Amino acid sequence: xxxxxxxxxxxxxxxxxxxxxxxxxxxxxxxxxxxxxxxxxxxxxxxxxxxxxxxxxxxxxxxxxxxxxxxxxxxxxxxxxxxxxxxxxxxxxxxxxxxxxxxxxxxxxxxxxxxxxxxxxxxxxxxxxxxxxxxxxxxxxxxxxxxxxxxxxxxxxxxxxxxxxxxxxxxxxxxxxxxxxxxxxxxxxxxxxxxxxxxxxxxxxxxxxxxxxxxxxxxxxxxxxxxxxxxxxxxxxxxxxxxxxxxxxxxxxxxxxxxxxxxxxxxxxxxxxxxxxxxxxxxxxxxxxxxxxxxxxxxxxxxxxxxxxxxxxxxxxxxxxxxxxxxxxxxxxxxxxxxxxxxxxxxxxxxxxxxxxxxxxxxxxxxxxxxxx
Amino acid sequence: xxxxxxxxxxxxxxxxxxxxxxxxxxxxxxxxxxxxxxxxxxxxxxxxxxxxxxxxxxxxxxxxxxxxxxxxxxxxxxxxxxxxxxxxxxxxxxxxxxxxxxxxxxxxxxxxxxxxxxxxxxxxxxxxxxxxxxxxxxxxxxxxxxxxxxxxxxxxxxxxxxxxxxxxxxxxxxxxxxxxxxxxxxxxxxxxxxxxxxxxxxxxxxxxxxxxxxxxxxxxxxxxxxxxxxxxxxxxxxxxxxxxxxxxxxxxxxxxxxxxxxxxxxxxxxxxxxxxxxxxxxxxxxxxxxxxxxxxxxxxxxxxxxxxxxxxxxxxxxxxxxxxxxxxxxxxxxxxxxxxxxxxxxxxxxxxxx
Numbered sequence: 010x011x012x013x014x015x016x017x018x019x020x021x022x023x024x025x026x027x028x029x030x031x032x033x034x035x036x037x038x039x040x041x042x043x044x045x046x047x048x049x050x051x052x053x054x055x056x057x058x059x060x061x062x063x064x065x066x067x068x069x070x071x072x073x074x075x076x077x078x079x080x081x082x083x084x085x086x087x088x089x090x091x092x093x094x095x096x097x098x099x100x101x102x103x104x105x106x107x108x109x110x111x112x113x114x115x116x117x118x119x120x121x122x123x124x125x126x127x128x129x130x131x132x133x134x135x136x137x138x139x140x141x142x143x144x145x146x147x148x149x150x151x152x153x154x155x156x157x158x159x160x161x162x163x164x165x166x167x168x169x170x171x172x173x174x175x176x177x178x179x180x181x182x183x184x185x186x187x188x189x190x191x192x193x194x195x196x197x198x199x200x201x202x203x204x205x206x207x208x209x210x211x212x213x214x215x216x217x218x219x220x221x222x223x224x225x226x227x228x229x230x231x232x233x234x235x236x237x238x239x240x241x242x243x244x245x246x247x248x249x250x251x252x253x254x255x256x257x258x259x260x261x262x263x264x265x266x267x268x269x270x271x272x273x274x275x276x277x278x279x280x281x282x283x284x285x286x287x288x289x290x291x292x293x294x295x296x297x298x299x300x301x302x303x304x305x306x307x308x309x310x311x312x313x314x315x316x317x318x319x320x321x322x323x324x325x326x327x328x329x330x331x332x333x334x335x336x337x338x339x340x341x342x343x344x345x346x347x348x349x350x351x352x353x354x355x356x357x358x359x360x361x362x363x364x365x366x367x368x369x370x371x372x373x374x375x376x377x378x379x380x381x382x
Numbered sequence: 383x384x385x386x387x388x389x390x391x392x393x394x395x396x397x398x399x400x401x402x403x404x405x406x407x408x409x410x411x412x413x414x415x416x417x418x419x420x421x422x423x424x425x426x427x428x429x430x431x432x433x434x435x436x437x438x439x440x441x442x443x444x445x446x447x448x449x450x451x452x453x454x455x456x457x458x459x460x461x462x463x464x465x466x467x468x469x470x471x472x473x474x475x476x477x478x479x480x481x482x483x484x485x486x487x488x489x490x491x492x493x494x495x496x497x498x499x500x501x502x503x504x505x506x507x508x509x510x511x512x513x514x515x516x517x518x519x520x521x522x523x524x525x526x527x528x529x530x531x532x533x534x535x536x537x538x539x540x541x542x543x544x545x546x547x548x549x550x551x552x553x554x555x556x557x558x559x560x561x562x563x564x565x566x567x568x569x570x571x572x573x574x575x576x577x578x579x580x581x582x583x584x585x586x587x588x589x590x591x592x593x594x595x596x597x598x599x600x601x602x603x604x605x606x607x608x609x610x611x612x613x614x615x616x617x618x619x620x621x622x623x624x625x626x627x628x629x630x631x632x633x634x635x636x637x638x639x640x641x642x643x644x645x646x647x648x649x650x651x652x653x654x655x656x657x658x659x660x661x662x663x664x665x666x667x668x669x670x671x672x673x674x675x676x677x678x679x680x681x682x683x684x685x686x687x688x689x690x691x692x693x694x695x696x697x698x699x700x701x702x703x704x705x706x707x708x709x710x711x712x713x714x715x716x717x718x719x720x721x722x723x724x725x726x727x728x729x730x731x732x733x734x735x736x
Contacts, residue, residue, distance in 0.1 A: 010655050019718045054720030099732035123732070231718060347728035358662055358732070368722050 012258075016230030017053075025235040026058035032242050033062035038194045039241055040187070040331050042180060043201035044071035044359025045229050051368040053231045063238065066194065066331035067364075069183045070201050072148040073100050073357035074329060075283040079316035080176040081106040084145045086314050087174065087305065088119035094137060096130035097145040098152075099123045103347075103356040107317040127152075127159035127173075134163065134171035143305045146175045151203040153177045153294055154268035157275035160300050172305040175296055178281055180204050181212045182292035187330055188220040195331060197241040199227040199234065202256035207272075209264025213252045221250045228256035275300045284353060285319070285326030325352035328361055335365040342366060407502040412532025422530060425507050426496070429515035434491070434526035442526035444491055446550050452487030454478055455546040463510060463540055466580045467595030468671070470543055471514030476600050476671060477622065478547035479521050483605040484618040484674065486557040487549030492518060494528035494545055499538035510541060521600045523547070555609075561616040562637035567683040568703035569676040571604060571696045572597070573649040574626050578668025579657045590660070592653045599672030604695040608676065611689035617677040620670065624726070627666035629675055630703070631712050631726050640708020643724065646717040647702045666714075667727055677705065 015021075041047060047067045050056055056065055069075060085106045088095040095111070102111040102123065115121040120140070124130050127144050134142035146156040156173065163171040180201060187193055200213060205226040213224040223244035227237030237255045244251060254260045272294070281293025296304045306313060319325075322340050327333035335341055335354065345351040347366055354360035410417040427435060434442045456477045463470040475492065482489045494514065498507065518525050525545075551557075576597040583590035601620065608615060617637075621629035626648065634641045650658075650665045658665045672695060678686045683701060690696035712724040 010652055010659070013655075013659060017717060022718050052722070053716060053718055054722065057720060102732060103729070356728075367725050367727075370723050370725050 013230065016228070016232040018232065022058070022231050022235060025232065025239055029058075029063060029235065029239050029242060030060035032239065032246060033060060034246060036062050036064070037196055037242060037245050038064050038066060039197045039199060039238060040066040040068045040195045041199040041227070041234065041237075042068040042070040042184070043203070043229070044074070044357065044361065044364075045203075046070075046199060046201070046227065046234055047361050048359060048364045049229055049231060049234060051364040055231055055234055058235070059238065063242065065238075067328070067335075067361040068198075068331055069187070069283070069286065069329040070149065070180065070204075071329070071354060071357050071359040071361065072152065072178065073104055074325060074353040074360050075178060075286065076101070076104070076147045076176045076353070077282045077284045077316070078107060078319055079282070080147070080174065082108070082317055083306065083313045084174055085109065085111065085114050086312060087143050087309060088114040088121050089117065090141075090309075090312065092141050094120040094122060094133065094140045094142045095145065096122050096124045096133065096142060098147070100356070100358045101145055101147060103350070104353045105350050105356070127156045128162060131159040131162045131168065131171050134168050135166060138170060140170060141308075142171050144171075144173050146173045146177060149178055149180055149201070149204050150207045150272070151201070153276065154207055154265075154271050157271045160275045160296065160303055161271070163303060164299065172303050172308050173296065174305040175294065176281070177276065177294035178283065179278070179292050179294065181216060182289045183283070183286070184213075184216055186286070186289050188216065188222065190330065192332070195222065197223040197245055198225070199237040199241065200224050202226055202228040202233070202260060205254070205256065205260045205264065207265050207268045210252045210254060210260065210262050217250050217252050223250050224252045226252070226254045226256050226260045228259070283329075285323075285329050287326075320351050323352035325354050325362075328354055335362040336369060338362070342370065405504050407498045407500060407504060407507060407532055409500050409532055409534065411498070412530070418530070425504060426511055426528070426530060429508075429511045430494070430518065430525045430528075432524035432526070434524055435528075442491065444526070444548060446490060446548070449550040449552050450487075450555075452482050452485040452549040452551055453546065454481035454485065455544065456481060457542060457544040459539065459542050460581060461539060462581075462584055463506070465584050465596055467576070468598035469510055469513050470541060471510040471512070472517040473596075473598050473671060474514055474543040474545045475517035475521060475523070476598050478545040479523060479600045479602055480620045480671075480674070482547045482549035483602040484557070484620055485549070485551060486555045486605070486609065486615070486618065487551040488606065489521065489523045489547050489549040489602055491526045491548045492523055492545050494525045494543065496528070496530045497538055497542040497544075498530065498532050499540050500532055500535040502540050507541065510543075514543070517600070521602065557615055557618055559617055559619075559633045559636040562633055562639055562677050562705055563616070564639060564705050564707040565680055566616055566677045566705040567680050567701060568630070568641065568643070568705065569678065569683065569687055569690060570626065570648065570700055570702045571601070571674045571676065571690050572672070572698040573651045573654065574621070574670050574673060575650060575654050575658065575665035575668035577671040578625065579654050579665075581669075582661065582663075583657065590657050592657070594653055594657060597670055597672035599695055601672065601674055601695060604690065604693050605674070607693055608686060608689045612678055612682045612686045614682060615676065615678055615686070617675075619675045621673060621675055622669050622671060625665070625667045625669055626675065627664070627712075627724055628726055631724060633675075633677075634712045635710040638710050640706045640710075641703055641712045642706060643703040643712060643714045645714050647700055649698045649700050664727075666724070
């Protein structure tokens with residue numbers, strides 16, 4: 010398949026891996042920001058190709074994982090209202106809230122639907138004028154433009170029965186928070202290529218400069234990730250800390266101007282709580298101006314529950330900050346599995362715990378990790 | 383049979399005492415009176431007619447001859463009922479015929495139970511039962527008895543079909559996971575995940591386009607060709623719900639062996655691969671409805687592969703794995719030279735956020 014096979018070519022992968030091993034002269038710790046990258050690393054066994062000097066920490070870039078419990082509880086409460094049709098991306102449906110997940114809400118009679126695009130939810134509202142259609146809008150800067158497009162569509166059509174439960178988050182404040190932790194081990198970031206496709210790379214310049222860490226905007230295929238590692242490594246070995254673009258087939262330094270303009274039209278930057286991490290200043294997006302009328306939290310203000318406490322046994326916050334490897338969590342694979350998760354990282358398609366469970370089952374008896382060639 | 387049509391034609395001629403909406407299934411169609419009889423005669427029997435069904439009796443008597451009797455049942459609840467490459471009707475025939483074939487049996491007769499939701503358009507019912515009838519005739523297996531029920535609107539999902547199949551396996555033939563052993567080779571009859579992707583492609587809100595069609599097909603002739611060429615087939619399995627991944631995990635667990643899959647040898651057609659990449663789904667866990675997994679001893683592997691590839695249903699057959707001594711586990715050797723344990727996903731594969 011074009012655009013896929015060439016980035017999974019075994020010969021090219023082993024060539025770059027050998028270069029990585031030859032470049033590292035001492036131990037380095039890199040963090041891949043995006044959960045999609047984490048899954049690719051584990052699915053293809055890329056970490057085993059890096060040699061002993063380079064280790065990877067898994068970052069906070071799982072939108073499903075960082076969506077606050079309060080947002081999820083609100084989605085559950087809305088889903089159970091008789092007049093509401095709640096639309097969501099598929100992988101939100103298994104994420105545990107305080108009282109079950111959205112699949113459970115559906116089983117109890119809630120009208121919960123999986124959509125691929127937020128615009129599909131807005132079109133559904135147009136087709137179902139008697140229903141209140143709410144879209145659960147989670148995700149990073151990657152998905153936010155599609156939500157903004159749905160908001161604009163709803164406003165242009167004057168849809169009175171469409172609203173958005175918004176919990177969008179921004180990547181740079183999370184990186185800032187990780188680097189500001191005095192115990193952080195992160196020495197370079199592989200930034201999330203898709204986020205940079207929308208936003209560009211300028212907002213990472215001050216982070217790289219202030220903290221002295223290389224930031225490489227990296228793609229998601231095995232060869233992308235290894236190239237990202239190699240570029241970060243070359244900077245580290247040379248004592249540099251620049252912003253670089255590995256994912257050049259999709260990322261421009263200025264990002265996508267149309268998408269950015271749309272984001273600015275629909276959203277404003279606000280402080281936002283991250284599940285397991287806490288409130289990060291200026292880390293979220295909220296509907297503003299005329300678009301605030303589409304805010305489900307306003308429309309259903311009286312019906313929404315207050316924030317609840319996280320289950321104590323779940324250490325998702327440490328996992329999301331790269332402070333705890335999923336398989337070293339005491340609950341991993343025992344009290345917490347994809348079928349009975351304690352926290353979101355165990356069920357999301359981009360969750361680090363799910364990646365370890367799927368690709369490195371601890372109790373499997375097989376040699377842990379891939380058998381390096 | 384329980385269509386309650388004893389003197390079917392006469393009853394059907396009587397005027398119905400209940401108001402019957404012209405073009406949709408109503409509760410009257412399930413009440414056992416005139417409307418029921420008409421529904422059966424015009425919408426069911428008309429498509430399935432054969433000597434056994436034509437007797438309009440409570441059940442069917444079968445002469446099966448020597449051999450062991452195989453029986454299998456399956457209930458079909460696909461949403462949507464019509465999808466590229468097939469529909470619920472043909473799937474209900476292929477699914478059950480294939481389950482019999484996987485037992486090493488040739489199919490001889492089918493039953494058909496229909497659960498219809500009030501409000502189902504009669505035209506849709508017609509299409510689905512006509513397709514079921516066509517599939518049964520193509521396979522050469524009559525629907526010998528059946529049942530039709532109507533449930534209130536909201537208590538069903540359009541149409542559910544249950545088919546039970548009866549078949550016969552020659553004396554001495556023994557096929558199943560209990561016979562899988564270290565040294566066996568695993569063959570796959572063709573490219574995977576086509577049914578799963580075809581169904582997903584027409585679900586609301588996805589709107590995938592391209593050459594995506596279900597692989598729904600009967601496999602009894604493919605299997606009979608295989609038995610003609612290979613003396614000792616150890617196990618057959620059609621990887622339906624859960625796909626090749628779930629089927630192989632189940633067989634490894636039942637047989638207490640370690641099955642090693644070669645990821646790059648598993649055939650996946652380009653449009654299917656592209657759809658899976660786009661949706662974030664693993665083709666290994668998406669359903670096939672016209673493929674089978676074949677476990678044979680190494681010495682028979684080449685002959686078996688030739689027998690599969692010789693038929694149109696086996697086009698693209700490949701050697702995809704091997705069985706080793708071990709503890710009920712599946713290991714996937716990845717294309718870039720690593721290996722990992724294959725773990726079953728916790729439920730239906732869900733499309734992901736980005």
